[in-house]
Amino acid sequence: MKKNSFSMLDANGVETVYDVLFTFESEETNKNYIVYTDNSKDENGNIEVYASIYDPEDPHSKLEAIETDKEWKVIETILETLQEEVRNKKNLDSQNNEQ
Numbered sequence: 653m654k655k656n657s658f659s660m661l662d663a664n665g666v667e668t669v670y671d672v673l674f675t676f677e678s679e680e681t682n683k684n685y686i687v688y689t690d691n692s693k694d695e696n697g698n699i700e701v702y703a704s705i706y707d708p709e710d711p712h713s714k715l716e717a718i719e720t721d722k723e724w725k726v727i728e729t730i731l732e733t734l735q736e737e738v739r740n741k742k743n744l745d746s747q748n749n750e751q
Contacts, residue, residue: 658688660715673701674734675708678726684708685727686715703727 656672670688677684686706689699704715705723718724 670702675706676730677708678723680726681723683723685718685723687727687731701731 657669658672659667659669661667668690670690673687673689675684675686683705684707685703687701687703689701692700694700703718703724705718706715707713718727
């Protein structure tokens with residue numbers, strides 16, 4: 653297993669490996685979040701991304717569900733910012749390659 657990955661068993665005992673995309677602590681909610689993917693794609697071809705609450709101090713931390721709209725908004729804002737940065741970098745790289 654890669655360093656930035658973990659596995660979980662589903663209700664049927666099937667193990668799935670997830671890659672950690674990033675973790676962060678929100679000052680707004682005073683919680684720590686982990687954003688991860690199993691690299692599967694949705695019906696539109698976008699990579700599925702998941703988020704949970706976790707305890708970074710506990711190596712065996714259980715992932716907890718995110719239940720409030722406020723928390724989801726914090727995570728969505730960060731994901732949108734990261735996607736915009738990736739798009740801008742790709743555009744800059746393609747412009748540099750054209751010169």
